[in-house]
Amino acid sequence: MNGASxxxxxxxxxxxxxxxxxxxxxxxxxxxxxxxxxxxxxRRGATRAAGGMLAPVSEADTGRDALLELGxxxxxxxxxxxxxxxKASGRxxxxxxxxxxWIATDRDEAELLDHxxxxxxxxxxxxxxxxxxxxxxxxPHLSPxxxxxxxxxxxxxxxxxxxxxxxxxxxxxGGGRVVHGHRVAAIEAAGGGLEIEGESPDGPFSFxxxxxxxxxxxxxxxxxxxPAPPRxxxxxxxxxxxxxxxxxxxxxxxxxxxxLIPRADGELLIGATLEEAGQDEQATAGAVMELLxxxxxxxxxxxxxxxxxxxxxxxxxxxxxLPLIGESGTPGLYLAVGHYRNxxxxxxxxxxxxxxxxxxGAAPSxxxxxxxxxxxxxxxxxxxxxxxxxxxxx
Numbered sequence: 001m002n003g004a005s006x007x008x009x010x011x012x013x014x015x016x017x018x019x020x021x022x023x024x025x026x027x028x029x030x031x032x033x034x035x036x037x038x039x040x041x042x043r044r045g046a047t048r049a050a051g052g053m054l055a056p057v058s059e060a061d062t063g064r065d066a067l068l069e070l071g072x073x074x075x076x077x078x079x080x081x082x083x084x085x086x087k088a089s090g091r092x093x094x095x096x097x098x099x100x101x102w103i104a105t106d107r108d109e110a111e112l113l114d115h116x117x118x119x120x121x122x123x124x125x126x127x128x129x130x131x132x133x134x135x136x137x138x139x140p141h142l143s144p145x146x147x148x149x150x151x152x153x154x155x156x157x158x159x160x161x162x163x164x165x166x167x168x169x170x171x172x173x174g175g176g177r178v179v180h181g182h183r184v185a186a187i188e189a190a191g192g193g194l195e196i197e198g199e200s201p202d203g204p205f206s207f208x209x210x211x212x213x214x215x216x217x218x219x220x221x222x223x224x225x226x227p228a229p230p231r232x233x234x235x236x237x238x239x240x241x242x243x244x245x246x247x248x249x250x251x252x253x254x255x256x257x258x259x260l261i262p263r264a265d266g267e268l269l270i271g272a273t274l275e276e277a278g279q280d281e282q283a284t285a286g287a288v289m290e291l292l293x294x295x296x297x298x299x300x301x302x303x304x305x306x307x308x309x310x311x312x313x314x315x316x317x318x319x320x321x322l323p324l325i326g327e328s329g330t331p332g333l334y335l336a337v338g339h340y341r342n343x344x345x346x347x348x349x350x351x352x353x354x355x356x357x358x359x360x361g362a363a364p365s366x367x368x369x370x371x372x373x374x375x376x377x378x379x380x381x382x383x384x385x386x387x388x389x390x391x392x393x394x
Contacts, residue, residue, distance in 0.1 A: 009035035011211040014184045017047040019336050020215030021167035022351035028174040030359045039183040046217050047164050049313025051261050051271045054156040054345045057125045066369035074349035081348040089169035094159025098251035102150035110148050112256045141248040141301050160344050186225040213334045218314040220337045228328035229376040235314035239287045240271035245305035258294035270295045283310040315340050325370040335372050
């Protein structure tokens, strides 16, 4: 046994990605004593491979209404949420407000953009149609192939790596504890409470408490034995290319096939693939080639940027692509998983409503569409075929 066995906590959070740390921080604000277990050193996982687009409006074309509503709710919370985290941690989160720009570089893409614009109009979401000259005035480094655009002023972005670091510091500053290298292997209902069994660098460990929130992403079912029916949680692989050099864009730019996310320090992110590839976390040449080709088609200047990294992460998803947020069916055991492409966006709202549920003992109506009970007893499912180069958030 290691030192974790000698600690105590009102609530354990399993997983120190952005969702887990956000839940931990919100619980601390309700005076709940929190301990976070993380399976590795915090340098892996979906958070570190995420782009950080906060784009419920841009994603509304494919999103369901319930997901759109939660996304808009969460986006509204972001400015104050980030400000509080930065004050508590003394660290920046890379939050930016410039909006985003959809572009089309040929007739087919222009038709797709018209479809996006019509969908947003139907949902009463604001988007500004732009002629080619207006697009190039906003972003002069874009390709002369651009034929039209769509401005989404309400979209935002955040740097997920900076956000995760700041969240961890804020949790610690608030009296919480984050323990790395502790892989939770099983959770059992025992003696009116819950018991964790796992492995640490010092050997097996166990821990008992009354409330546990599982936020372990793609590993939440395949890697942890739970006293709850399966929900068909599966990993969806994403690859994202990182370049660095002169700043070429002033805002996020998207095409129907790729997105480009500029950072103030000269980093440029190009993403992202959606691949049904199980637990495979290896970067592949084909995915990188397609991402770069699509990005170069929109922004030729990337040719001279430095190639720095391929980030690979496993998003967690279920059959209907809506998150699982709420009690698992076992008293005291809660889930906050399955956020798919929207984990970074949905972190503030997920944490706020789930903490209310845990503290008050009643499910907020805002979480009704995401109740884990809707999918109880499903076996893990895999969609047919890998889907690559699809524009995605999170």
